Amino acid sequence: MSESLLCRFGHIKYKLMLKHNEGIFARRRNKHLKKKQFTIISNNCWGGYVYRLFDLRYQSPTIGLFIMPEDYLRFINNLEYYINECKLSFIKPEESHSYAFLRDKKSFGSYPIGVLDDIEICFMHYRTEEEAFKKWTRRCQRIVWDNLIIKFCDQNGCKKKHIEQFNKIDRYDKMVCFTAKKIPGKYNIYMWEFKKDGYVVDDKYFLFQHLDLKKLIEK
Numbered sequence: 001m002s003e004s005l006l007c008r009f010g011h012i013k014y015k016l017m018l019k020h021n022e023g024i025f026a027r028r029r030n031k032h033l034k035k036k037q038f039t040i041i042s043n044n045c046w047g048g049y050v051y052r053l054f055d056l057r058y059q060s061p062t063i064g065l066f067i068m069p070e071d072y073l074r075f076i077n078n079l080e081y082y083i084n085e086c087k088l089s090f091i092k093p094e095e096s097h098s099y100a101f102l103r104d105k106k107s108f109g110s111y112p113i114g115v116l117d118d119i120e121i122c123f124m125h126y127r128t129e130e131e132a133f134k135k136w137t138r139r140c141q142r143i144v145w146d147n148l149i150i151k152f153c154d155q156n157g158c159k160k161k162h163i164e165q166f167n168k169i170d171r172y173d174k175m176v177c178f179t180a181k182k183i184p185g186k187y188n189i190y191m192w193e194f195k196k197d198g199y200v201v202d203d204k205y206f207l208f209q210h211l212d213l214k215k216l217i218e219k
Helices: 005-021 024-032 046-053 069-077 079-084 129-140 160-167 213-217
Strands: 039-042 089-091 113-116 119-122 148-153 174-179 188-190
Touching (some): 024 046, 069 160, 089 129, 113 129, 148 160, 160 174
Parallel strands (some): 148 174, 174 188
Antiparallel strands (some): 113 119
């Protein structure tokens, strides 16, 4: 299915704004941000974008990657175990338990797939296993455990049941979930721009229209 016109417009808008958002405006946002020490745990690249928006170094290992919905839910439900007790290893792309879903994706096979016990991490923006391991390990050490933001969205085959399971989690103070459908839930934010796409193609495109990031960070 081709992307909707609104989605394509969002992509163009995002590209045009990117340089400004991550330049002088990012430095301005940084000056007005009271809490600069926080960790975003995300199922995709969203966290890295937020850090750049506020001119902050990455304080999370979930940068430049994505995690499939069921794996991600296990990950955030037992975060301390996966971060502190599991050593990252790697598998061949065809060994992934999500192979049936991923194999037809354009970039599949070009990036490393890491494993922490029973979950897989797709390091989409990394060239080698060595690079992924080094950056994952280093950024795990930067986690601000007393100021976590847990983010989810309905990408990569996410189903309504996954959104509902996410909304039942009550161990974190700051949680947010972007959806392209109206699904009840205290953490859900409906991005109507992606209604025709059936899922949130990119949760950075219309972010400012739906979420006060500063308010979430300083909550």
